Amino acid sequence: MLELLQQKLQSLFKNLRGYGKLSEENISEAIREIRLALLASDVHIQVVKEICEEVKQKSLGTKVLESIRPGDQFIKIFHDELIQYLEADKNGLSADRPLRILLCGLNGSGKTTTAAKLALWCKKNRERVGLVAADLTRPAAIAQLSKLASQVGAPVYSPQEAEKLDDFLLRVARESVQDRLSVVIYDTAGRLDLDEGLLEELHRIYELVSPQEVLIVIDSATGQKGVDVVAAFRKKIPLTGLILSKFDGDARGGAAFSVKKVTGVPILFMGTGEKIESLEVFRPDRLVDRLFGFGDIVSLVEKVEAQVKEESIAEIEKKIRSKQFGLDDFLVQLRILKKLGPLEQVLSYLPAFPGKGQLTIDDKKLKRIEAIVLSMTPEERKNPDIINGKRKLRISKGSGTTVTEINEFLKRFDAVRKMIKKFSSKEGFKLPFFKN
Ligand SMILES: Nc1nc2c(ncn2[C@@H]2O[C@H](COP(=O)(O)OP(=O)(O)OP(=O)(O)O)[C@@H](O)[C@H]2O)c(=O)[nH]1
Ligand SMILES: [Mg+2]
Structure with missing residues (x-):
């Protein structure tokens, strides 16, 4: 990205x-x-x-x-x-409940995936969420949504055979109330901007559902064309926000800077991977910090939070903020990173992470690093600076690794520690240039 x-x-x-x-x-x-x-x-x-x-x-x-x-x-x-x-004035979803969210966008922009991601995000925020397959053009679309919804653990409402659009949406309105849903997310069919027929159908859905949020999903790779796409949709229905999908996939991604300014539609979320967990609230300051190489430890901590138990999180954060970040903590972090999914994606939050780009810590490598750390004395783990040549030989024998590997690892760890120091301050994670 x-x-x-x-x-x-x-x-x-x-x-x-x-x-x-x-x-x-x-x-x-x-x-x-x-x-x-x-x-x-x-x-x-x-x-x-x-x-x-x-x-x-x-x-x-x-x-x-x-x-x-x-x-x-x-x-x-x-x-x-x-x-x-x-930045935009609006930076979150409407507080109205029950909240109806209508997703729209071009073919393949990532609507269905995003619907599931959004459902999971809402669920994590303690909402009772349901998904609606308002894509009547393709039976496969319903199957795709159902599959994703089962991963989320959310109910899906889909049209019965020969059920008309109006009847279906009225039924969903009724049933979602009966089911006491607090958030209902409508996935719609992909639309080519030239396809007037489908745009008409979208407008019809909009009228019948009267959603508080109409979110357009734009593939980050669409580039400048994305601006025109937003304009074309906005002619038909009032858009309340934008989700940039596949932000992980495009090395350019500069459309993000234009779309809000040119169209006035605020970016609310971004999709950062194929998995249903890969959705982030769009935060301009964090994005720019990441861009500038200041890392995004806050986002990382949030991601970690979603995965790991709360007590250990508080502990990690405390340690990151304080300067006592030793090898033990590094090991804990590595294990957490492993749980977070694709490591590259996680590392993209840490521009200063050594060897980023070429670095892939696979399971095998991680095991070796674990072995190295476990062969150290508690004192060495706390203060790696004392590890001299003699100690390295001992660690190498104990862990079945080579001294070169140990050196390489210690060098990396040192870089991480420096980076963490840079970000740790009493007031939180400030940018380097605010300091003398
Ligand atoms: N890497 C990456 N892939 C994504 C992301 N969002 C969606 N995709 C992929 O993009 C492809 C299309 O996604 P869909 O959700 O089916 O797109 P859609 O807009 O519903 O497509 P139609 O219903 O055919 O218009 C799928 O292979 C997704 O896995 C993302 O944020 N990152
Ligand atoms: Mg779809």
């Missing part, structure tokens, strides 16, 4: 931080780089222009603070500007 922009910005920032002073010249140079990076990531040209102009004006007009490195100050201005572009 946004890897391209992430890489370009991070190398730009490295250069910027080196400047002793910011001149008009190097600000212009940096802005040119930013412009190229944004365009290459498929951000709308108008949006790119606006962002660059705004950052330029602000940078030139800002008094350089003595306690902050000039490069950092520039980065902060750019950081805040991007967040502002992504």
